[in-house]
Amino acid sequence: MNGTSRRAFKDELFRQFARIGKALASGRRLELLELLAQKERTVEELARLTDMSVANASQHLQVLRGARLVDSRKDGLYVKYTLADQRVFGLWQALRDLGEGRIAEIERVVHSFAMDRKSLRAVTLDELRRGLRKGSVIVLDVRPAEEYGAGHIPGARSIPLAELRRRLRGLSKTREIVAYCRGPYCVLADEAVALLRSRGWRAFRLEEGFPDWKARWFPVETAQYPGK
Amino acid sequence: MNGTSRRAFKDELFRQFARIGKALASGRRLELLELLAQKERTVEELARLTDMSVANASQHLQVLRGARLVDSRKDGLYVKYTLADQRVFGLWQALRDLGEGRIAEIERVVHSFAMDRKSLRAVTLDELRRGLRKGSVIVLDVRPAEEYGAGHIPGARSIPLAELRRRLRGLSKTREIVAYCRGPYCVLADEAVALLRSRGWRAFRLEEGFPDWKARWFPVETAQYPGK
């Protein structure tokens, strides 16, 4: 009621919320969240994918766990980490979209790496959905096979980027191709589209990634990935 | 294309996004964002409302501006700060809702201060909207008059908490009363409801605050606040 205790209450309350903010205050941790949005993963796997030492990855993961953004469970010899909640991805999405809209450097960085981001319009989730219903597109999931296995857009074919070149033969040129990967800043789809277009396919990238599809509560298919 | 430059790209990209995360990594700054979600404000005003020194508030505001979460403009003798974008409030909302859902301490802190949060069910935005259409409720905006003036729920009456006691006479007891303020953790509405109920009114708090109403793109009314 009195001013002092009200101040203490607010301080403590916002301090608690800031725990989440602190967890989001490192690029490394954001990258971990993006990778965890695809599927659950071990510490070693995350360390490898982010070029961090295992100890460092472990430490970052514990910060994320401290903020309740991820959960971990022991599975045999490994500790597997997962996003704690669909809302965690929603938070990352909100941060991502705000950054894309307001931080000019972000567009600049993306441009400097994937030059034809602007020249080739990306396909939106809704457009892809319509195309899938009409059967007018081939959808390629170019992420590693394990990520496809953990969840993918129904009807998508798994062709990890690394295998694309040697599996071109099996791809028809009669329909348009839409390639997707982890998210709007994942470059796997960009590289797949570049390769396909250079060989004569009509190929486009999906604007966003699989977790964004899932976040819209569109249907999701899971599968043991055959041949691995 | 090669591994090194791809790593540099990702590092730089996520580092840029982390600028926003860093801005959210302080309770003080989150409190500033919540206050700015009500209306634009001067540095001095924000310092006073958060019990910070002016220099400290200024410093925090510059961190927020560096992350492009707020804009500032010079107005006469004052510098006025505003939220840069409706998406900034959306980001704070996402963080807030995640924290409420997952950080147990938050519920504990709220409970310790506003004891009857749990016993009295709060009215949702949608319920209030229906009630307003039917004309079955009186809506009170118990924030300071300037915040009401900058934007409020259409049909709401401005009775700042400080004035409530002496303006009880004008309030009918025939209809239910819904009081709202800045957001779900703002205690003005709680105190208003407690006072009203102790005097025999059927009063409830709105679950969320005015910025949440606005974020739903429900209609908003602005007015010069008469008598101030």
Add this chain to the structure above:
DNA sequence: CAACTATTCAATTGTATGCTTGAATACTTG
């Protein structure tokens, strides 16, 4: 144009964070 004022800057201090290294822990598997 001189006095005034809101805001920002600069310098300082204590504390927190990120990363590395090497050891410890806890679990599995032969």
Add this chain to the structure above:
DNA sequence: CAAGTATTCAAGCATACAATTGAATAGTTG
């Protein structure tokens, strides 16, 4: 139960951040 392995812990260092203080700036107003 011994050897092996994924993960975490602990210590140490460099850097970054929060808050305070006092001065500087830029603008307004008499």
